[in-house]
Amino acid sequence: MSLDNANDIVQWIDRPQTRYLNMNIINDVNVHDIYPSHSITLTLNTERFILVGKKSSSTSANIAVNFIISNQIHRKELKIDKVDSTCENYGLLRRLYAKQMLSELSAFPAKNKKRILDIGLKYSLVSNFISILVLETLQQHIEHKIYPHQSRRKLYNDYMTCQNNKKQEELTQNQSKLTAVLNLWQTLCSCTSLQTAYQIYLNERQSYSKSPSFYFDIASYFFLQARSSNSKQSSIDAFNQYYAQSNCNISNEYQYIGLRILTNVLELELESVQLLRTVAYKLVEFGLYNLAENIFRHIVNLRSDEPQSFRDLALLLQESDSETKNLVEISDLFKKVIFGEWDKRYSEIEVTTFHELNCFIFQFHQQQQILNSIDNRLIRHLSVDLRIVMVWNTNDTDIDLHVIESTGEERYYSHKNTAIGGMISRDFTQGYGSEEYLVRKTVKGTYIVRAKYFANHQQTPTGATTIMVLIYKYYGQSNQQKEIVTL
Structure with missing residues (x-):
């Protein structure tokens, strides 16, 4: 009509x-x-x-x-x-069903575009949004980004292998690009925010590139600046702190730059225990326990014949703020030092470690598992008003701890007891210490701590000896205070 x-x-x-x-x-x-x-x-x-x-x-x-x-x-x-799904017409019925769906959805193609595409791809049907391609080779499938049907097993496997390789290459390229851009951005941020001090470091680095003490001293400067800047933090600083390296507890740009400079020391001689301890002690001083833990664990693997390796790790884990700290591991590390067989040059480190183990037990005595295999006769918490512990990072080195008490009396290796009851551990002329000063009841006044570098019996290309001094006021008591100094 x-x-x-x-x-x-x-x-x-x-x-x-x-x-x-x-x-x-x-x-x-x-x-x-x-x-x-x-x-x-x-x-x-x-x-x-x-x-x-x-x-x-x-x-x-x-x-x-x-x-x-x-x-x-x-x-x-x-x-x-x-309907029997195994019958020869079953596939045709499914396609017929899909064609009827497409016919209805195509009345409003723009609204139903996604469903039309999904149905067309699933059932291999042509629609307004799909064209027919006859693909035979792997290269053709790659070019058009279309998966071969799984029934073509070899072609499908080859295609998936190519896709996985491509994704890995893209991931590597993206990571390289990110690293390059990040380095440029960090350099820009460092130069614009820290200005003069960082530029001086860059200018002088070439002249002192092989000197561990250079990196150590410059890093110490930036860490001290970080402490100062944290006390007067702006809203911008707070924003940057929130997003800056939170997994490492980096507080601001000064600390971040200090950490970058400090870790340059490790590049000088990666397997040097002296350098590893130098870096670890500085990280402990500034509360970067997560980073220090990795280094101390590495030292345990390198120097399992030295009790200091296990003691350093035990003390670090005890000080960390982790809610999931492994109390049994800490206890075992202390006991390893106390009951292990060590070279005679480390003799009496067990006494100092026993003091620390008892403080640990007192802190966590409700956890019964840490008391296993410890003789009850050895458990006695000894709290003191003042405790000073000195360790160092070079073997075969003799450093003496001197403490001038508030009364003016000096306490050191040849004058072991003072009028107010000050005591000092044995004189470690080899090894790494520790030397320890204790006084149960202090006399009000100023106490002066000195370290005398008496002798170094080893040849080392890795620079000067680093000492770490831990000063505890009211050790083992509820009002305990601690200060760490590395020199």
Whole structure:
């Protein structure tokens, strides 16, 4: 019929039309997702009407299909048998179902674009958004970024291998780019915010590139500046601190630069225990326990024949703020020092370590597991008003601890007892110490701590000896205070 004029159009509209109305499920509620999902007008002289849906039960189902023909409702009841998923036509049925879905969704292509794409890719159907490509080679699949079907096993595996290699290459390239940009950005931030001091370091570094003490002293300067700047922190500083290296507890840019400079020492001789201890002691001084722990654990592996290695790690783990600290490991490290067999030059380090173990037990005595295998006769907490401990990082070195008490009396290796009850441990002329000063009850006044570098019996290219002095006021008491100095 021609629709060239208005009368023809009106006659066509008024003409009775055949329509699919709806479908009723008679005996199986597991029939669902029916297409067409709404009433539609059927094409004139149509020979076939297709209705598709899903059926999830194992029994047959009865349905009724309703049509409007010449303004009269016609009902057709049908029985749907269970479909065998292994039959040869099963794949065709799935594609037919998908085509009916696409036909309905394509009425509003922009709105349904994602679903149309998903269905087309899943069932290999052409739509307004999908084109047909015939791909034979691996290179063609890579070029068009299309996965081969898994039935083509070798081609699929080769494609997946190429994709994984490509992802790894992209990851490596991105990481390299990030590292390069980050280095430039950090240098810019350092130069603009720290200005003069950092630039002096850069200018002098070439002349002192092989000197550990150079890096150590410059790093100490920046760490001290970090302490000062933390006391007058601005909102910008607080913002930067929140996002700056939180896993390492880096508090500000001064500390970050100090850490970068300090770790340059390790590059001079990576397996030098002297340099490792130098860096670790400085990290402990500034409370960077996580970083120091990694170094101390490495030292344990390198120097398992030295009790100082285990004692350093035990003390660090005890001081750390971690809520998950392993108390049994700390106890075992202390006991390793106390009950281990060591060279005679380390003799009596057990006494100092026993003092520290008892303080640890007193702090965590409710945890019964740390008391295992410890003789009760050895458990006695000894609190003192003043405790000074000195250790150093070079072997075969004789450094003497001197303490001038508030009364003016000097306590050292050849004058072991003073009038107010001050005591000092034995004189370690080899090894790493520790030398320890104790006084149960102090006399009010100033106490002066001195370290006398008496002799060094070893040849080393790694620079000067570093000492760490730990000063405890009210050691083992609830009001304990601690100060660490590295020189």
